[in-house]
Amino acid sequence: MTATDIDLVDYDEAIARFDPVLGIEVHVELGTATKMFDGAPNIFAAEPNTAITPTSLGLPGSLPVVNGAAVEYAIRIGLALNCSIAETCRFARKQYFYPDLTKNFQTSQYDEPIAYEGWVDVELEDGEIIRVEIERAHMEEDAGKNTHVGGATGRIHGATHSQVDYNRAGVPLVEIVTKPIPNTKGRAPEVAAAYVRTLRDIFRTLEVSEAKMERGNVRADINVSLRENAQAELGTRTETKNVNSFRSIERTVRFEISRQAGMLDAGQKIIQETRHFHEDTGGTSSGRPKSDAEDYRYFPEPDLVPVAPSREWVEEIRAGLPELPAARRRRLLGEWGFSDLEMRDVVNADALDLIEATVAAGAGAQSARKWWMGELARIAKDREVDIAALAITPAQVAELQGLVDGSKINDKIAKQVLTKVLDGKGDPAAIVESEGLAVVSDDSVLTGAVDQAIADNPDVVAKIQGGKVQAIGALIGPIMKATRGQADAGRVREIIMEKLGVS
Amino acid sequence: MPSIGRDDVARLADLARIQLTEEEIDRFAGEFDSIMDAVASVSEVASEDVPATSHPIALTNVFREDVVETTLTQEQALAGAPEAQDGRFAVPQILGEE
Numbered sequence: 263m264t265a266t267d268i269d270l271v272d273y274d275e276a277i278a279r280f281d282p283v284l285g286i287e288v289h290v291e292l293g294t295a296t297k298m299f300d301g302a303p304n305i306f307a308a309e310p311n312t313a314i315t316p317t318s319l320g321l322p323g324s325l326p327v328v329n330g331a332a333v334e335y336a337i338r339i340g341l342a343l344n345c346s347i348a349e350t351c352r353f354a355r356k357q358y359f360y361p362d363l364t365k366n367f368q369t370s371q372y373d374e375p376i377a378y379e380g381w382v383d384v385e386l387e388d389g390e391i392i393r394v395e396i397e398r399a400h401m402e403e404d405a406g407k408n409t410h411v412g413g414a415t416g417r418i419h420g421a422t423h424s425q426v427d428y429n430r431a432g433v434p435l436v437e438i439v440t441k442p443i444p445n446t447k448g449r450a451p452e453v454a455a456a457y458v459r460t461l462r463d464i465f466r467t468l469e470v471s472e473a474k475m476e477r478g479n480v481r482a483d484i485n486v487s488l489r490e491n492a493q494a495e496l497g498t499r500t501e502t503k504n505v506n507s508f509r510s511i512e513r514t515v516r517f518e519i520s521r522q523a524g525m526l527d528a529g530q531k532i533i534q535e536t537r538h539f540h541e542d543t544g545g546t547s548s549g550r551p552k553s554d555a556e557d558y559r560y561f562p563e564p565d566l567v568p569v570a571p572s573r574e575w576v577e578e579i580r581a582g583l584p585e586l587p588a589a590r591r592r593r594l595l596g597e598w599g600f601s602d603l604e605m606r607d608v609v610n611a612d613a614l615d616l617i618e619a620t621v622a623a624g625a626g627a628q629s630a631r632k633w634w635m636g637e638l639a640r641i642a643k644d645r646e647v648d649i650a651a652l653a654i655t656p657a658q659v660a661e662l663q664g665l666v667d668g669s670k671i672n673d674k675i676a677k678q679v680l681t682k683v684l685d686g687k688g689d690p691a692a693i694v695e696s697e698g699l700a701v702v703s704d705d706s707v708l709t710g711a712v713d714q715a716i717a718d719n720p721d722v723v724a725k726i727q728g729g730k731v732q733a734i735g736a737l738i739g740p741i742m743k744a745t746r747g748q749a750d751a752g753r754v755r756e757i758i759m760e761k762l763g764v765s
Numbered sequence: 766m767p768s769i770g771r772d773d774v775a776r777l778a779d780l781a782r783i784q785l786t787e788e789e790i791d792r793f794a795g796e797f798d799s800i801m802d803a804v805a806s807v808s809e810v811a812s813e814d815v816p817a818t819s820h821p822i823a824l825t826n827v828f829r830e831d832v833v834e835t836t837l838t839q840e841q842a843l844a845g846a847p848e849a850q851d852g853r854f855a856v857p858q859i860l861g862e863e
Contacts, residue, residue, distance in 0.1 A: 294831050301834025310852040311842040315834065319842060330828030352819060359782050361856040409853065425853035428842070557780055562819035570825040 268524040273516055276523035277448040281492045284443040284454055284515065285485035285499060286394075288461050289435050291404060291478070292335045293471045297432035298403045299326030299369060299566075304434070306477060310427035318432045320365035325565055328353075332434035333376070333569055334579060335470040336401045339436050340377025341580050342464050343396050350570040351376050353401070353563040361426050362405035370437075372560040375400035376569065383588060384460045386452055387610075389602055394457050395441040404433040436470075442496060450486070450519065451512040458482050459508055463587040475506055482511055486518040488526060497522075498532040502546050505539050513544045521546070594618065598627035604635075611639060613649060616656055623660035629667075633659050637677055641684065654683050662690040674747050675699050703750035705757065711741045711749065712757045726762055734758055769797035 294304050300317035316324040340347050354372035380396035407430050412422030438461065446453040462480050465473040473480050487499035500522070502514045517539075522532055536549035585593070594614070595605050598621070608614055613634045620630035634649060638659075642649040662679060665671045671679065671694055682693045694700050702708060715737045716723055725733040734755060741754050771794045778785045785793070839852050848855040 296829075296831050296833050301829065301832065302836050303833045309839060311839045311854070312836065314837055314842055316837065319837075321845075327827065327829040329831055331831035333828065350825065357780075361854070361859065408856075408859070410859075411850075421858060423858050424856050425850050426856055427853050559780065564820065567820055567822065567824045567827050 268521065268528055268530070270517075270520040271523035271527060273520050274448070276488075276519050280488040280490065280519070280523055280526070281444075281494070282446065282450040282515070282519050283487050283489065283496055283499075284440070284446060284450055285487075286440045286443070286454060286457055287483040287485070287501075288438045288458060289404075289481045289483075290339070290438070290461070290465050290471050290473065291480075292332050292434040292436060293469070294329055294331045294335065294434055296329055298329055298332050298401070298434035299432055300324075302432065305429070308429055310429060313429040314431070318428055320363070326369065326563075328566060328569065329434060332401065333571070335434070335468075336376050336399065336436050337571060337576060337579050338468050338470055338583065339438070339465070340380065340399050341576070341583060342468055342586055343377070343380040343382050343399060343438065345377035345380030345396060345399060347571055347576045348374060348376050348378065348569075349573075350374070350568050352568045353566045354560045355563050356402075356558045356560055358558060360405075361424065362408055363403075363431060364406075364428065368402060368405065369563055369566070370402035370560075371400035376571075382457075382460060382464070384453065384456045385588065385606075386449065386456055387606060389606065390449075392443075392446065392453055392456075394443055394453075397439045397441045399436055399438045402435050402437060404430050404435050406431040445492060451515040454482075454484060454515045455508040455511045458511055460587070467584055467587050467590075469584075475508070478504075478506060481506055484511060484514050484518075486515055486522065487532070488519065488522045498534050500532065500535055500537050500546075502537045502539050503549065510539055510541060514539045514546060517545050590614075598631075600627070600631065604631065607635060611635060611649065613639070616650060619656035620659045620663075623657040625660040625663040626667075629663045630656075630659065633663065633680075637680060641681075652684060653686060654680070658683050658689055665690055665694060669750070670694060670700050672701060672747070672751070675701075699748060701750045702745050702748045703753045705753070707745070708741075708749060708754055708757055711744045712737075712754065712761060714744065715740045716758070716761060723762060726758075726764060731764060769801060770794055773797075 292304075296302060297304050297318065300315045302315045302318045303313050305313050317326055337347055351371060351374035353369050354374075355367040356370045356372070357367045359366055375398040377399040378397065380399070382394050382396065384392045384394055386392065406426050406428040409425045409427070410421035411425060413420030440457070443453065443457075458480070462473045462475065465471045465480065471479050481504050484502045484505050485499045486502070487497040489495065489497045500518060502518065505511050505514050518537075525532055533548075533551065535551050537546040538549050539546050591605060591609060591614070594600075595602070598605075598617075600608070608617060608631060611634075613631075616634050617627070617630045620634065621627050625633075638649055638652060638654070642652055645652075662676055662683070665679070666673060666676050675694075679690050679693050679699060682688075682697075683690055687693050688696075718740065719737060722733055722736045726737075737758055738751060738754055742749050742751065771790050774790050774794045774797065775785070778790070843849040843852070843854065846854045
């Protein structure tokens, strides 16, 4: 069954007639130095098949040994998601045949995950909070990377053969599985994306992963089902695999809701299957029928002994957890005095760290926000880069604002200085110094410019002396121009008033 | 104890990527039952108070330090590969899954 076989139902109409239920599985690659079960380095983009040991390749005689740091990271994730941590748990073999793992099984956890029964609060754009229940978080290993050769644009269909690089095989993963997420209605796409974003931010705060979506450090499988109403039994779900950006997650959920509504309208059954999202069309297509768990013939991994984290260890890890993103946002909201809307914009722009560092370097919170969310966000957008990737540090932004606050430069000049910093000309104060951009408040210079302006604009002078003091702006303009925008506008105004004998 | 029928044998063979003839399926379906019976005799001695064992040695928490060890070179890694290409293992066409 492909997308072209059925009529999609308009999204709003589908939502009006059906109740969507989500289920999300997130895989996060842990940022340990080595792999889950062997001492091969856990690195991205090395030469193919170099970050491997005999264990990564499952060679005969090689044996796995659990990476203690990976277990600690998994416990950190479990605790941050309000889960219980198992007193004892095992690894299990998940059997399947696919060349991305050489052993014909993936070492995972099955009936005894390390963490279970938790929850996380997800904040939506408008501030609404949705609590997502976590079923479990378990440890497993990542698989190698297949490159398909001979087909169109690297796709498996039409490929003549494939090439495998096992550098990623054995990289530690934690998979986090939600319980069914009900009652999201038309906000299902937004909830799905916001949930994954929330987890990503938590992973970064916990320092368990760089959590870069674009690198595949965080991958989401999106389950969607429809039912007639919120009281009905859950419908049959589809699972769209490896959706790797927030926008794609939203599009996947929207599309599946429209597609499944179309199938149900046509009297067809939803097939429980895995599906694939296509960035180009925004649609999903059928993958394979979902295997039943029994097809994987899980059994306890005989080469590994159980993991039994002591309660002391778990409490020690809990005590060492950093402040989590939601708590930090609430604290900073209070400290900075931003509005809820300003704060959400900052968070959505990934500017929180930058603003916090800028404030730490001495800038006022609102000034820091204006730079990062205003001029710098605009430049980043023009250059199509993340704001964090701009060639300016929070300390430089704070220094620039310090020059404005100290009346060394005005806002207009500050923007010019900003551009020069981004162009690699140096620090703000040094640029102002070397390029002579400081505000001119030297009366001898300003008086000459004022005299010239008065001489050039007799009609304006007449108006001011006739009582129209607001006309003074027409004199200040040419003076600013004559001083390349650097005149101290306040002092200029005073001098004009003195000269013309008005007050 | 449920009986293992022909369908179960065919399905297991398919999952394990083992090709069986019709005759073999018939034969294994019969043999499986006697294997199942033999295994079931364990439950005659294993009472409720005997915990399930997944590992013969009662050890837990055997961990490795998170320290990089010696790795294979690409040449070593590919030495046993039937075919290699561009520093990668070349594998036959993968069908039926994406």
